[in-house]
Amino acid sequence: MPTQKNNNCITVFPGGSQLFKELRWRDNKKQCIRCENTVIYTLSTGRLRCKICGLTFGDFTGTYLGQLNIPVNDIAHLLYLFSLGLPIYRCRHYLTISMKTAHKAYTLFRRAIYDNLVQAFYDILNEKQDIAGSIVSPRAVDFIKPWEGVKEFVYFGIIIIDGAVYTFPVAGEDINKYITDIKNIVRTPALYRTDSGYCIGALPLSGSHLVITKIRSETENYRVSRKIRRYWAYLADQLYHYHGIDTQHYHLYIKEIEYRFNNRAKDIFHPIAEMLVKPMVKHELILPAGK
Numbered sequence: 683m684p685t686q687k688n689n690n691c692i693t694v695f696p697g698g699s700q701l702f703k704e705l706r707w708r709d710n711k712k713q714c715i716r717c718e719n720t721v722i723y724t725l726s727t728g729r730l731r732c733k734i735c736g737l738t739f740g741d742f743t744g745t746y747l748g749q750l751n752i753p754v755n756d757i758a759h760l761l762y763l764f765s766l767g768l769p770i771y772r773c774r775h776y777l778t779i780s781m782k783t784a785h786k787a788y789t790l791f792r793r794a795i796y797d798n799l800v801q802a803f804y805d806i807l808n809e810k811q812d813i814a815g816s817i818v819s820p821r822a823v824d825f826i827k828p829w830e831g832v833k834e835f836v837y838f839g840i841i842i843i844d845g846a847v848y849t850f851p852v853a854g855e856d857i858n859k860y861i862t863d864i865k866n867i868v869r870t871p872a873l874y875r876t877d878s879g880y881c882i883g884a885l886p887l888s889g890s891h892l893v894i895t896k897i898r899s900e901t902e903n904y905r906v907s908r909k910i911r912r913y914w915a916y917l918a919d920q921l922y923h924y925h926g927i928d929t930q931h932y933h934l935y936i937k938e939i940e941y942r943f944n945n946r947a948k949d950i951f952h953p954i955a956e957m958l959v960k961p962m963v964k965h966e967l968i969l970p971a972g973k
């Protein structure tokens with residue numbers, strides 16, 4: 683265990699709390715989270731009170747960040763480690779909180795990324811009806827249900843739109859239609875091309891965990907575009923380093939890795955920090971239009 687003194691040395695974000703507050707309240711414009719009134723008092727405790735409806739709330743009440751009961755500076759430190767792509771087990775010597783709490787924070791970061799990316803995907807499908815028609819119809823892409831897992835594999839769709847990779851759940855019928863050789867393939871990640879311009883990725887399951895035992899830098903399937911093959915190699919590499927993923931959460935990891943891949947040359951600490959101070963999305967609100 684690190685000593686307290688060491689802990690102080692490795693808390694690298696003493697200004698984390700201020701950073702998150704500035705992101706939460708742009709130009710210090712505070713707003714009631716219930717009635718949206720903008721006349722807000724700050725109480726001596728640091729909590730906020732609405733002049734109109736009298737609601738008392740904290741800076742991060744109702745946001746992703748508000749779900750975590752740990753000091754905000756510690757969250758900033760964790761987010762820094764997360765941004766660098768370090769799994770919890772590798773940063774355990776540099777944490778000031780328990781591994782369990784750190785896991786909870788990482789899951790929340792992933793949830794925030796997931797919700798943002800699902801919304802972005804719906805936005806682009808609304809814009810590009812032709813693509814939406816080929817991958818959504820006749821079944822709406824449903825991000826709320828668990829992504830499909832069949833016969834010791836989990837499956838998801840992969841498509842490139844405007845140069846960016848998007849992943850999404852695919853319906854069981856599509857899996858059965860395109861993946862007929864599942865009994866014969868070795869238990870490594872595999873990629874299939876559909877007729878609708880997207881690919882289906884298959885990842886092997888071991889019990890209730892995804893286990894990537896072998897990195898395949900290239901799929902042999904050259905009918906698949908180069909960009910998807912690059913993404914696929916990146917995904918396998920990232921999953922390998924995560925050492926097995928609970929299938930309850932795998933969709934969060936897939937979306938996280940999609941985000942990292944699309945932004946691999948960029949700073950992701952600040953964009954994720956911005957996602958964390960947004961009001962937490964209720965999943966029923968991000969169902970596709972018409973559902």
Ligand SMILES: [Zn+2]
Pocket residue numbers: 714715716717718719732733734735736737
């Ligand atoms: Zn109010």
